[in-house]
Amino acid sequence: LLSGLNHPNVVKFMSVCHKPPAMMLEYVYFDFNLFGLDESVSTLSDFLIKIDEYDSAGYQEMVSHAATEIISGLAYLHQTGIAHRDLKTANILVSNQHYCSMSVKSRDLHESYHERPIACRLTDFGESRSLFAQTQQLYSSKTTTVDRGTSMYELLVEEKRLTKASIADLMMADVWALGMVIFTLLNPSLKSPYILEMRSEGVRNREQLKKFITELLRKEKLPQHDEKYDVDRASVWFALEEVCQGCLNFNRRQ
Numbered sequence: 198l199l200s201g202l203n204h205p206n207v208v209k210f211m212s213v214c215h216k217p218p219a220m221m222l223e224y225v226y227f228d229f230n231l232f233g234l235d236e237s238v239s240t241l242s243d244f245l246i247k248i249d250e251y252d253s254a255g256y257q258e259m260v261s262h263a264a265t266e267i268i269s270g271l272a273y274l275h276q277t278g279i280a281h282r283d284l285k286t287a288n289i290l291v292s293n294q295h296y297c298s299m300s301v302k303s304r305d306l307h308e309s310y311h312e313r314p315i316a317c318r319l320t321d322f323g324e325s326r327s328l329f330a331q332t333q334q335l336y337s338s339k340t341t342t343v344d345r346g347t348s349m350y351e352l353l354v355e356e357k358r359l360t361k362a363s364i365a366d367l368m369m370a371d372v373w374a375l376g377m378v379i380f381t382l383l384n385p386s387l388k389s390p391y392i393l394e395m396r397s398e399g400v401r402n403r404e405q406l407k408k409f410i411t412e413l414l415r416k417e418k419l420p421q422h423d424e425k426y427d428v429d430r431a432s433v434w435f436a437l438e439e440v441c442q443g444c445l446n447f448n449r450r451q
Contacts, residue, residue, distance in 0.1 A: 202277070206270030208290060208320040225292035225318065231301065241267075241317065241378075242286035242388075249385040253426065257433045259315045260382050263291070264437050266317035271375055274319070280367035281319060284374040286381050288321040376444025380420055383430055383438060390420035417447040 208225075227244055228237045232255070238244050241263065248256040267289060274281055281288075295316060296309035377390045387393065391413060400409050419442075422430065430438050 202274075202279075204270060204273040205316070206266045206318055207273060208318045225290050225294060225316070227291045227293050227315065228297040231293070231297055239290055240287050241289040241291050242381075244291045244315075245286065245381060245385040246388075253385055253429060257429055260385070261434065261437055262314050263317050264379055264382055264440065266315070267319070267378060268375065268440075270317065270319040271371060275368050275371070278364065280364055281371050281374075282367055283321055284319070284371055284378060286378055288319065289378070290318045290320050292316040292318070372444050376441050377420075379437060379441040379444060383434055383441060384423045384426055386423045386425050393421045393423065414447075419445055 224239075226237045226239045229235070229247065230237075234247075236247065238247055248259075253260065271281065271284065293310075293315060295313065296306050299306035299309065380390050381387060391410065394413065395406070395409065398409060400406050426434075
């Protein structure tokens, strides 16, 4: 599947090894050295954790740009007839390698940063081929802590799917998942949507989590924002907030 894809917002397939079975993909990362930090991250989930440490100060533009790149990558997949089916922050790679090695005083650095402050690439297409297979990781995992890991995203998307889904249905589930990714962009302090509600209600295991999320979606309740980023959402992220609301429309046909 990956070998036939070519888009700046989709991870690049490099080569494959048959013995032992292995696949080589491009390696990308976001280097914080230019921002005075001796650290680097590879995924959007880790990137959001890092910028939350600084209350997103100086990174607001990156958050907005990241959303446009993620949307572009997903639109490309849908245009080629592919539903991702596992879209979440942990499956989005981030990079600034196109400018991180440039001199701080370089004009090219400032131009590259202004044009593309962060590059995002969708990855992990393990579920993309099958139209009907359901994610099994949630039920096979031994982890008992429900507010970490990826089970929240899996459940949210799963609960929005039909039992027998067409490719169009799965693409709509992708749009719902996109909304949840954007929600997390708007709330870098939250590891996953609905986490504030989970903590408030004392949800402690996966069975409780499934019932809790199912009930929230039945009542068409959207996740609660973190007040920490109210000012950003009302100003620099206002347009992004509107996109998020559109993706999370409970009327599947709108």
